[in-house]
Amino acid sequence: AQKITQTQPGMFVQEKEAVTLDCTYDTSDQSYGLFWYKQPSSGEMIFLIYQGSYDEQNATEGRYSLNFQKARKSANLVISASQLGDSAMYFCAMREGSGGGKLIFGQGTELSVKP
Amino acid sequence: EAGVAQSPRYKIIEKRQSVAFWCNPISGHATLYWYQQILGQGPKLLIQFQNNGVVDDSQLPKDRFSAERLKGVDSTLKIQPAKLEDSAVYLCASSSGGPRDSYEQYFGPGTRLTVT
Numbered sequence: 001a002q003k004i005t006q007t008q009p010g011m012f013v014q015e016k017e018a019v020t021l022d023c024t025y026d027t028s029d030q031s032y033g034l035f036w037y038k039q040p041s042s043g044e045m046i047f048l049i050y051q052g053s054y055d056e057q058n059a060t061e062g063r064y065s066l067n068f069q070k071a072r073k074s075a076n077l078v079i080s081a082s083q084l085g086d087s088a089m090y091f092c093a094m095r096e097g098s099g100g101g102k103l104i105f106g107q108g109t110e111l112s113v114k115p
Numbered sequence: 116e117a118g119v120a121q122s123p124r125y126k127i128i129e130k131r132q133s134v135a136f137w138c139n140p141i142s143g144h145a146t147l148y149w150y151q152q153i154l155g156q157g158p159k160l161l162i163q164f165q166n167n168g169v170v171d172d173s174q175l176p177k178d179r180f181s182a183e184r185l186k187g188v189d190s191t192l193k194i195q196p197a198k199l200e201d202s203a204v205y206l207c208a209s210s211s212g213g214p215r216d217s218y219e220q221y222f223g224p225g226t227r228l229t230v231t
Contacts, residue, residue: 004157035219043204045158045222091157102148102171103220105157 002027004092004106012112013082020067021077021109023092029053032096034075035103036066039089048090051075082113117141119223121207127229133195136226140188140209146170147184148220149192150206158206164190197230204228 003026013019025034036048051059051066059066067076079086089110093103120139128134140147145166150158161180163171167187175182179198184190194201204227208220 037222043225043227045206045208047219047221050219093157102160102163103158105159107155108157 002094002096002104004094004104006092006106006109008109009107010110010112012114013079015084015113015115016081018078018080019082019111021079021090021092021111023075023077023106025073025075025092025094027073027094027096029096032094034066034068035093035095036064036075036077037091037093037105038086039091039108041088045091049077079111084113084115087111087113119207119209119221121205121223121226123226124224125227125229127231128197130199130230131196133193134197134228135191135193136205136207136228138190138192138207138223140190140207141221144209144211144221145187146210147190148208148210149182149190150208152204152206152225154203161192161205194228197228199230202228202230 005024008022032053034051038046038048049059049061049064049066051068058068063080065078089108091108092106095101095103122137126134147164149161151161152158161175162182164184167184180194182192204225206225207223210220
């Protein structure tokens with residue numbers, strides 16, 4: 001069965017520094033997708049970045065990059081040059097297959113950026 | 116383009132009462148999802164529609180929860196009767212759901228339900 005594990009309930013980072021949020025996953029499928037979402041205190045889920053299981057290069061979107069290590073089944077999110085507005089909950093999620101299936105979410109990591 | 120719309124944003128009811136939530140997905144999105152997010156947890160899928168057909172409702176408590184998407188656009192999620200453990204944020208999401216679907220799901224602002 002699919003499972004997403006985020007082992008860091010809370011993280012602190014100094015403004016302008018980089019931070020890595022951990023995510024490991026478990027699946028028996030060869031084809032799957034990995035997502036990271038940001039959830040500010042206002043509650044909406046904001047898509048950040050996507051990595052397909054067959055993508056050879058790590059995904060990047062602006063200050064966000066996904067460190068994909070397939071053999072270790074990890075998909076860590078790296079945020080470079082942290083900003084105060086990055087303070088939020090961050091969720092890692094997985095979808096099996098290449099269709100529009102459901103997302104399985106981890107428990108989330110609460111990131112706090114200190115000035 | 117307009118995002119996913121949900122209403123109401125907040126709802127407080129007493130246990131055993133009924134409640135309904137409404138969702139309007141992004142125009143043209145065939146796939147619609149309802150997730151339940153209990154405080155301190157990640158969202159969990161309740162039901163997924165492809166157009167007006169149900170794709171996955173395996174985690175929907177069918178004795179009290181129901182959902183419909185009659186014309187393949189708007190959707191309503193109903194709880195009757197509500198229990199204390201139904202207190203959560205109910206998130207609606209949509210995606211274009213194409214065959215090569217690396218596409219992200221776009222989420223609405225959610226409805227925060229409190230059952231007292």
